[in-house]
Amino acid sequence: MSKSEVLAKFETLASIPHCSYETDKMRDFLASYAKDKGCEVVVDSFGNVHAFKGKPKICLQSHYDMVCMGDAPKIEIVYGDDGYMRAKNSSLGADNGIGVAIMMQMISEFDDIECLFTNNEEVGMVGAAGFSGDLKADKLLNLDSEEDDRVTIGCAGGVNLFATISLNSKKTKESTLYEVKVSGLPGGHSGNEIHKNIPNAIKVLAAFVTKNGCKLVKFEGGERSNSIPSGATALVLSDKELKSECENLSVKKLGMGDEILENGEKILALINSFSQGVRAYNCELGIPQDSVNLSLAKIKDDGTLEVEFFARSMSKDGLNRMEFEISELAKAVGFNVISKDRNPAWKPINDKFANDILEELKIYKPNARITAVHAGLECGVLLEKKAGLSACSIGPNIYSPHSTREHCEVASALFIEKVVRGIVKKYNS
Structure with missing residues (x-):
């Protein structure tokens, strides 16, 4: 043979x-x-x-x-x-x-x-x-x-959490409209590689938008529920000129705009306040005990933004704890949350x-x-x-x-x- x-x-x-x-x-x-x-x-x-x-x-x-x-x-x-x-x-x-x-x-x-x-x-x-x-x-x-x-x-056991919020728009003063894109980050498996501190494109993008005082018009990112996001894209309004900070982040001027997301600040607050990565380490096994990945941010057909998290734990109690903490965080800033696809x-x-x-x-x-x-x-x-x-x-x-x-x-x-x-x-x- x-x-x-x-x-x-x-x-x-x-x-x-x-x-x-x-x-x-x-x-x-x-x-x-x-x-x-x-x-x-x-x-x-x-x-x-x-x-x-x-x-x-x-x-x-x-x-x-x-x-x-x-x-x-x-x-x-x-x-x-x-x-x-x-x-x-x-x-x-x-x-x-x-x-x-x-x-x-x-x-x-x-x-x-x-x-x-x-x-x-x-x-x-x-x-x-x-x-x-x-x-x-x-x-x-x-x-x-x-x-x-x-x-x-x-x-590890795992559970997906889906946090949703409406994408209603509101009028604001006219400002410059930009497309801000994060691309080419390494990505990787959200379980086996979560301990490597691979940057999460969704969080990188949200941090840039927030630190530059931009107003959110549109936001999407991520590829798969069990992958660390390698790319994300936002449309924003800004009173000041935006410039790229690194090779993986690009800024493109599109013209002028006067509409922003009503819940833009809440969306950014959830993404920025979420702690990505390993939450606890199992020294006996030499692997993470608990971890969470912010997997996706996508616009749904019903006019809502869905932010997906994938929590993993080596124990049932650990998984329940992370599910509770993520859910409470999302609810605190105005999202509705459901859990799906729980695996033991x-x-x-x-x-x-x-x-x-x-x-x-x-x-x-x-x-x-x-x-x-x-x-x-x-x-x-x-x-x-x-x-x-x-x-x-x-x-x-x-x-x-x-x-x-x-x-x-x-x-x-x-x-x-x-x-x-x-x-x-x-x-x-």
Whole structure:
């Protein structure tokens, strides 16, 4: 078997559009592929593709949607001399496309195998939350981790908060109208990279507007609910001439205007007073305990501005506390707030299954260890679907997911394939 079969499968996946919420073509492709390999396939109303054959002892699981940034879903894969693959001017989709490609390979090799391809993970684990199928195996191996020397046995819970306020306009004295834009910030994953103090474009823009005494006409920013915003745009009125302060902030004079947002000051007050990033650190696990990302500010069809926050915590109490604090802050400045897409924290359990995977991983990574992550994994949701289910997560080295800087180590992807093959063989014997 050529070592490039998984990479070839990943290239095929990259050629099929599969941005979150736009996954029909990928769903149909995966269902057809699994049927061709002899699997019984169940596709549910959430777009989950559940494939199984024989008497599987282990279920492999990955999500097949991706965060589309830059030119995606047009993805042009580039293999670098440094051993990494990237996409030209777009996110790569190695999160979680490498996992999907490995699962496809295992379906082609084994007669006793179960694979669950979940849909719309990147927008609130919608598919996993809606899955009601009958898992055949009592062991679940998720392939959505992004560090190849770790067996993940726990993850953060998460909740999205949506704060809305009306966008009614009012007349004011005529002033110069400017477009102020923040662009080209690094962005990144709001869980795995929240500790890196990556600047949030929405907050950068709001601070500039406020510090320069501008009046708000329009405000939008962010890309995805689980990404640190890399761009934001505002229209403002100003009595003084505005000038750019840095290369990532541009100012363009548009003419004159005499209308501003009635709630402009409240919008800026919420964004400026919100504390972005890590709220508490877990020294035992060596990862953040609690964090919040200001994800999006977008104008809705009903004439309101919606500001979205994504809170994460390694504990239920921590998540409840942050949900309360953010909600009270938004209400205090005049917003209405609702919470959605709550996902449970996955409490770490170091069992035999975890140690079997660790043993296999150590063949290639002697310093591999068992850990937990400050990000959402579908294991936490799926564990609630079947009593007695054991779960772990592994994956290749993937850096800067959810951004145009996403890159995956090729050698890492190939050895994770070997680890998965070894685990399936072990549990099938």
